[in-house]
Structures are given as structure tokens and as C-alpha cells.
Amino acid sequence: MEISGYYDREANLLDAVKKLRENNISIKDVFSPYPVHGLDLAMGLKRSWLPKAAFVGGAIGAISGFGLQAWVFTRAYPINIGGKPFLSVPSFIPVTFECAILFAALSIVLAYLFKSNLGAGADNKIYDERATDDHFVVVLDASNFVHNDAEKIKMKLEETGALDIKYHN
Amino acid sequence: MSEISTREPLIKGNKSLTNITDDVFNPIVARPNKLWFFGLTIAGTAALIGLIAIVLTVWKGIGLWNVNKTIGWGWSITNFVWWVGIGHAGTFISAILLLFRQHWRTSVNRSAEAMTIFAVICAGLFPLIHMGRFLLAFFIFPYPNTRGVWVNFNSPLLWDVFAITTYFLVSLIFWYVGLIPDLGTVRDRMKTKFKKVIYRFLSFGWTGSAKHWQRFEIVSFTLAGLAAPLVLSVHTIVSFDFATSVIPGWHTTIFPPYFVSGAIFSGFAMVLTLLIVARKTMNLQDYITLNHIELMNKIIILTGSIVGVAYLTELFMAWYSSNEYELFTFINRATGPYWWAYWIMMTCNVVSPQLFWFKKLRRSIGFTFFMSILINVGMWFERFVIIVTSLHRDFLPSSWEMYKPSIIEVLIFVGTLGIFFSLFLLFVRFFPVIAMSEVKTTIKNK
Numbered sequence: 001m002e003i004s005g006y007y008d009r010e011a012n013l014l015d016a017v018k019k020l021r022e023n024n025i026s027i028k029d030v031f032s033p034y035p036v037h038g039l040d041l042a043m044g045l046k047r048s049w050l051p052k053a054a055f056v057g058g059a060i061g062a063i064s065g066f067g068l069q070a071w072v073f074t075r076a077y078p079i080n081i082g083g084k085p086f087l088s089v090p091s092f093i094p095v096t097f098e099c100a101i102l103f104a105a106l107s108i109v110l111a112y113l114f115k116s117n118l119g120a121g122a123d124n125k126i127y128d129e130r131a132t133d134d135h136f137v138v139v140l141d142a143s144n145f146v147h148n149d150a151e152k153i154k155m156k157l158e159e160t161g162a163l164d165i166k167y168h169n
Numbered sequence: 170m171s172e173i174s175t176r177e178p179l180i181k182g183n184k185s186l187t188n189i190t191d192d193v194f195n196p197i198v199a200r201p202n203k204l205w206f207f208g209l210t211i212a213g214t215a216a217l218i219g220l221i222a223i224v225l226t227v228w229k230g231i232g233l234w235n236v237n238k239t240i241g242w243g244w245s246i247t248n249f250v251w252w253v254g255i256g257h258a259g260t261f262i263s264a265i266l267l268l269f270r271q272h273w274r275t276s277v278n279r280s281a282e283a284m285t286i287f288a289v290i291c292a293g294l295f296p297l298i299h300m301g302r303f304l305l306a307f308f309i310f311p312y313p314n315t316r317g318v319w320v321n322f323n324s325p326l327l328w329d330v331f332a333i334t335t336y337f338l339v340s341l342i343f344w345y346v347g348l349i350p351d352l353g354t355v356r357d358r359m360k361t362k363f364k365k366v367i368y369r370f371l372s373f374g375w376t377g378s379a380k381h382w383q384r385f386e387i388v389s390f391t392l393a394g395l396a397a398p399l400v401l402s403v404h405t406i407v408s409f410d411f412a413t414s415v416i417p418g419w420h421t422t423i424f425p426p427y428f429v430s431g432a433i434f435s436g437f438a439m440v441l442t443l444l445i446v447a448r449k450t451m452n453l454q455d456y457i458t459l460n461h462i463e464l465m466n467k468i469i470i471l472t473g474s475i476v477g478v479a480y481l482t483e484l485f486m487a488w489y490s491s492n493e494y495e496l497f498t499f500i501n502r503a504t505g506p507y508w509w510a511y512w513i514m515m516t517c518n519v520v521s522p523q524l525f526w527f528k529k530l531r532r533s534i535g536f537t538f539f540m541s542i543l544i545n546v547g548m549w550f551e552r553f554v555i556i557v558t559s560l561h562r563d564f565l566p567s568s569w570e571m572y573k574p575s576i577i578e579v580l581i582f583v584g585t586l587g588i589f590f591s592l593f594l595l596f597v598r599f600f601p602v603i604a605m606s607e608v609k610t611t612i613k614n615k
Contacts, residue, residue, distance in 0.1 A: 029378050029379060030378070032377055032379065033377060034606040034607070034610045035385065040379065045380060050387050050388060058395075068311065072311065072319045072320075077317075077318060077319040091323045094331065094402070095327070098335040099331065099335075101395050101396075101402075104391075105339045105396075106342070109342050109388065112384050113373065115384065116381045118373040120371075120373060121374075122373055122374025123374055124375075126357065126376055127376075129357035130357075132350070132356075132357045132375070132376075133186065
């Protein structure tokens, strides 16, 4: 079972998240119509490792872009173009750069979609359709609670100014 | 704080969060007005005519064009550079202005990015057709093949292939990553079952979870960091198509910055053309305010002045270098058979943007609209002047030629204008034109 509390102000939401955590009530997730500043700190979310995916992708892109050009021009298909050296590093830079950017961008976006379970046809649970409009939703996992706890949590949510509280199975 | 509060608000009308959703969502479900159908009919017809001209060119061959062995690049490459240039504003707004934390960009970035993608599509068409053998265009990509040959990595034309492909893909994913949350909002608001299914598919299962938002922000910033140097690199590489050659008037080191600022200059002009119409017809005056128009006009003064300085530097260097070919080219540009093109370029790009120093003109919508068109005319002529005047009289007077486009070349250009405006009209009809979730972060009464 899950309990969700609804707020219509960013400040109330941040307050509620802090209070719930102070009372050792673990928050399953928070849904908001826009990125709320300071929410990740309040919820204690860890820093994302996604930029590393971009770095690794970019490095692979740069190495493979440069490697392909070097291999083609020295091994696979060395042709003499106006007497220029086969391994002419300066003229390989633009393609290397573009490959680095392309691979970095693709890797971070794919990692992001994959990690967040987003993608064409993904059907993630929507608690309330107002969460993408103007409401902030705090969802608590209540499956391990006994009845009294659930009541207490409901009271806590009300204390923090929740406009509405719902139970989900 | 006091400084911020004395500034004009980014959006007007004291909107609540749900007002913003309403304003962006309603045009998607409402029946579009007559003006929209009228626009789409005109643009669609133009696109169709262009398509016929392209099919004819592919069918019969490049002989239908008036390019000749002296002026091999003509209108198609002029149009290519013009469209790529226009395609620079979107990513400039969303990447560079994001890194500089210019919050006003939130009202305009979505449509500017869409415009970028459509402009790059139009741009990409030209080199493909210009190759003459459209169906073999995939030969430009390096892949192992039974012919046993590879592409020439020393050629700036190949760098272009990589630059434009990368730019298109990165702009596309940047745009779409930003769209996902807003498509989620549209999905949740949608009442019609069929449309809901479509937007559910398009919104990638977005929920607005805190963890997703955290990743979303970091992905946006990283993509912006990647796209910022990319924007600068793309037109730099396009300018290498010219600068690495030995043709007088092309062989100059100032081309990269000169082309990049010209690109942003014309891109902003196109954004203004589109947004001035869109804000009026779609009732977005509260989001795209006079303040936004004024800020974009300031960028136009900046980039337009850089372009002006570049033109004067070219002239100065032509004289200072004591290179007779270089000097001849520039005298020929200004006084030769194509003098009119040169002076249209000078008037539209150097003189006219300086009028924006007057605050009254900067904040006049009618004047800005007129200027936005004038600037793009000027920027088209810039590319025409660079390409045609340099080629038509080079080192050997025996190969001097004149060039004027054939009707087919003109129709292909008209066709790309049609494709561009059709795509943009379809975009404003089916997608959230304003980045709702980003605008929501900038308002105060939340």
C-alpha cells in the first residue's frame, strides 16, 4: 500500500519532505510539474553519475573517430593527396571532435532514458495527473506499516499542509 | 534582490502554474484558426512544387540547373549555407544562453530549437541534390564497401558531413529531451482517448519523479555544454569549405568567427520572424513579451556588428595584403557585374541592424518584423556574394563566366521555404510551443 499527499506550493512541499524525513518516515518518491530547487538535497538523493556516461562516450567517440581516420589513411586506403602526409593529424581534428560530441550526447541521453525507465511505450505508474500540471505529490511506501502507523503518517501529512491524501494499492 | 524585482517580469499576466498549462495546452486541442490552414496550404503547395523540382533534377540531372564549370556552387550551396546559418539560433538560445543562465530564453527556446531542426533538414537537402546522384548520397559516409574505397578525411566537405550530421542529431535529442516532460503534461491533460495514446507514446512514460527531474537537469546542462562548442564548430567547418581553398575572397582566416556570428545573426532574425507571427496568432503575448523581442534585438546588434566589422576587415586586408587577386576580387564585388548583390548585403547586414541602437525601434514589433526579414535577405545575399562573385572571376580571365539561376533552382529554394514553414506550422499545432516546465520554474507566485 502507498500513501500520497498533495501540495500546491513548492515551499510547503520542501517543508513536508524535510519534516517527514526528520520523523524517519522514508519517502518513496516525489512528483512535481517542474524541477524543484533543493528537493534533491531535502530528499537526500545522491548525485547522478550521468555526466560520467557522457565523458566515457565522448572518449570512445574521439578515440574511434581518430582511430578510423588514422587506420583508413595509413593502412586501409593510403592515397597521396597533394603530397600531404598520410597521418595528417590537424585535418583529422574536425571529424574527431564531431565524433566525440556525438557519442557523448548519445551516451548520456541513452543512459538517462535507460536509467529512468523512460522510452517510447514506457508505461510508468502515474499517481495523479495533476502532478504534471500544478500539484506536488509526495508518495510514501506504507506496505510495512501497521494500521496505527498509517494513521500517524496521515496526521503528519496533514500537519505539513497536504491538501489531499490518497491511498493506493 | 532589489535589482531583480525592478526588472520586467519574464512573463506577464501574473500566471499561476495551471494557467501556464492551459495557455500551452489549449492550442493543441482547439481547432486551429483559418490563418493556420491558409498558411499550411501555401507552405504545403510551395513544398510540393519544390519536391517536383527536386524529382526533376534527380530524374534529368544537374543539367537543369544553370551552374556551369566556373560557378559550380550557385544557388544550391548559397541556400545550404543560408539554412545552416538559420539553424544556429535554436541551439545558441538553448545551449549557450542556458549556460549563461539567461532565464528569458525559457519562453523562446522550444520553438527556436524546433526551427533549428527544420532549418538543418532544409540545409541538408541541398548538398545531397547538388551531388547530382542523389541515390548514391550515402557514399559520403565512411563504411567498408565492395568498391574498396574510403572517403577523403582531408576534405572540408567531408568534415561538413560529420558536422551537419552531428549537429542535426544532437539538436534533435536536445530538443526531444526537453520536450518529454511537457509531452507528459499534454498526455495527462488530454481527454480524447486516441490522442492520449499518442501522447503517452511520445512522452516516454514521463511521471515528474524527483529522481527523473534531477537527472533531467544534469542531462540538460551536460547537453548544453556539449552543444555550445558544437554550434561554434558547425559554422566554423562550413566556413572551412571556403577558407581552405585558394580562391581569392575565400582564402581568409577570419571566416570561422565571421560565419558563426553571421549564422547567429540570421538565426535570431528568423526566430523573430516566426515568433512575432506566432505570439500574435496563438495569443502568446504574455510569454513572448516585448522584453524578449528587445533582448533578441540586442543580440542582433551584437552579431550584426561583428559581421559588419568582418566585412570591413576583409576589405582592409584585401588592400593591406597587397595581393592583387584579393584586391581585384573585392573591387569586383563592389563595382563588378554583381555590385547590386554586394550593396544589398551591405545595406541589410551592416547599416540596418545599427538602427536597433534606438530603444524605440528595438521595442517596435512592426519594425522588428520588417528588420527580421531584411536581415535574412541580406544574409542570403552574403552567401550569394561570397560564392558567386568569388567564383565568376578567378585567376584565369578565360574562364570568367556569369551565372543566373534556372527556374528549377529557384523552385527548389522556394520548396525548402515551404518545407520549413509547413514543418513549423505542424509543430505549433501538435507540440507544446512554450517549454511549460521551464517557464514554471521562473515564475514567482508558485
